[in-house]
Amino acid sequence: MRLLEYQGKELFQQYGIKIPKSYLANDIRQAHDAASKIGFPLILKAQVTVGGRGKAGAIVKCNSASELDQKFTELQRKEIKGELPRGILLEAMADIKKEIYLSLFLNRSKRCYSLIASAEGGVDIESVGNKVIVDIPIAGLGSETASDIAHKLGLGGNAVQLFVDFATRLSRLVSEKEAELAEINPLAVIGDGSLVALDAKVIIDDNSLFRHPELAKYKHVSELEMQAETSGFSLVELDGNIAILGNGAGLVMSTLDMVADAGGQAGAFLDFGGSATTETIYEALKVISRIDKIDDILVNLFGGIVRTNLVAQAILDAYRDKVINVPVFARISGAESEKAKEMLKGSKAKIYDTAEQAIQAVVAEASKSMKASAMSGRADHAAGRGQTTTK
């Protein structure tokens, strides 16, 4: 779960990590309230989870109350890399003397937590040559290690102790809140010599949320994603018109690749897991049916853990109940696949022995729908999909 900046900063505050004076505003009235508390000039920061906000124009300086109306409204409506802001953070300007980079993250390669720090903050850390990387014991970052790092960053005097304090508090946040990443970029040394976290990027381990009810309020998923999650599915919405369903994340990814190779465009990725039943697969089709752009459904099923005849029954039920009316192309192999094939004979579902055959067929069909929609416009197509797809 990737937190927004202001959410990360709320956690920072709880852990005594200093942040600039800032307030979240969701409308212009709140914005003026916030501005009167902060004073001008101030910074407007669009709250989105995508990276590279600065370059994308999501961070704007605002000099006066008269500028605020226009700049706030503009930013509120601005789509940043496909994402609309969930609020605007108004923040006091900082008198920056020096910018540092600091992050703690789950190091997959080493299977431990690591810290990265650099004296060159405020830029993309990937592009920085001079960085300190230290592995951290599961118990957390010790003061001595933190002090060593501070010296390596060229900090001196009072700043060393301030950095130690910052880094150890961040480490405590990472262990207690089970973050995969907590990044402060930049961590600013300001005019009075103190340290302030100007940005916050925090990712929480989704699998740990069951023991963090206090973080539930930060969860942001669409109704559709929620429906999928409640049913135990992994769903990723994509741009094309073919929905790809299967039993296992790897298999669905692999199918996605093969569809792309064949010239098709996937519109949804749905893994219904290994212990799926007729009910859950029916649910999966229900979820898919809510995505308008889907013209065809591809089911790639490797049997064994899933009883394939149960899947066939789910498809039949979904047609009967008019949950779906688009064609289903299914590759079914494994336990009881012969029975599944027999069951689906005569329905709008077509069964194939190999993934390659099913993919070829679905891509051919889906490209016809693509052409049809290109001629009539996507919206018309979506509205009239009952006709276009009932062939």
Place this chain on the structure above:
Amino acid sequence: MGNNKFDIFDILVGSEGRPDYKKKPVIIQGMTGSYGSTHTRLMKAYGTNIVAGVTPGKGGQSFEGIPVYNTVAEAVRVTGAQISGMFVPAPFFLNAAKDALESGIKLLVAVPEHVPIRDSLAVLELARSKGARMIGPNTPGVIVPEIMKVGIMPAQPFKAGTTVVFSRSGTLMYEVSYNLSKNGFGQRLGLGIGGDPVNGTDLIEAFDLIRDRKDVESVVVVGEIGGDAEERLAEYMIKTSFQKPVVAYIAGRAAPKEKRMGHAGAIVYGNYGSAESKTINYAKADVPVAKRPAEVPELLAKKMRR
């Protein structure tokens, strides 16, 4: 890196002539749950010598004639098992794994998905200190075809042979093994690395398990986007001049960036974790990458002829 002397074949199969050869005792944690009981039945039918189940509070009961104990310590004392198949739900994983490792279990097969990363790290640390190994979490398990299996993989795709399949994905392990079996490449071992960001046994450690084995002629690595396990494996192969022919598959070439594709570990940030980066590094180690699962046996056959 871990204990290189860990002999997984000795743990799983044992040595010829010994009374427990091909009959190594296995316990199942969470055997009485619906998931655990279904797969206990299937594992038993495949030939796995399941000697006990462990479910706290259900000690004294039995399932399919297999006794259930409250703790792993009790089960181990009675049966001498060194292997535990874990079928407990993720929130109970940490305590169940500690119970197992502190009771002398040497191989943990951690099936549950959605285990918090901190719990995996804690169990990994404990396993290391006990000279034990964890496979998973989020793994389909481990199979020695036609002898035994601990996990949830179906039996049909696997045939005995001399190829080893390591996989970060469950269904793709079945799919690739099925294609291998169909083309005459039976398997000596199938091992699910797991779909999580942190794996109890990573690809390099998995390779160490088989690098000196005479009964292993080739290796297939089924990978996916996310992390740098494949990149590091390629580096390791070059550095240690790994001799056996290796063919790889990578799922997720067409996946968008910064989206978790079903597995917790399958996510690309920038170029980190991308299929392209993995393919480039495999090329340096002379490992061909199949475009589709069905292409794996073709590439392997070519590689073996050289």
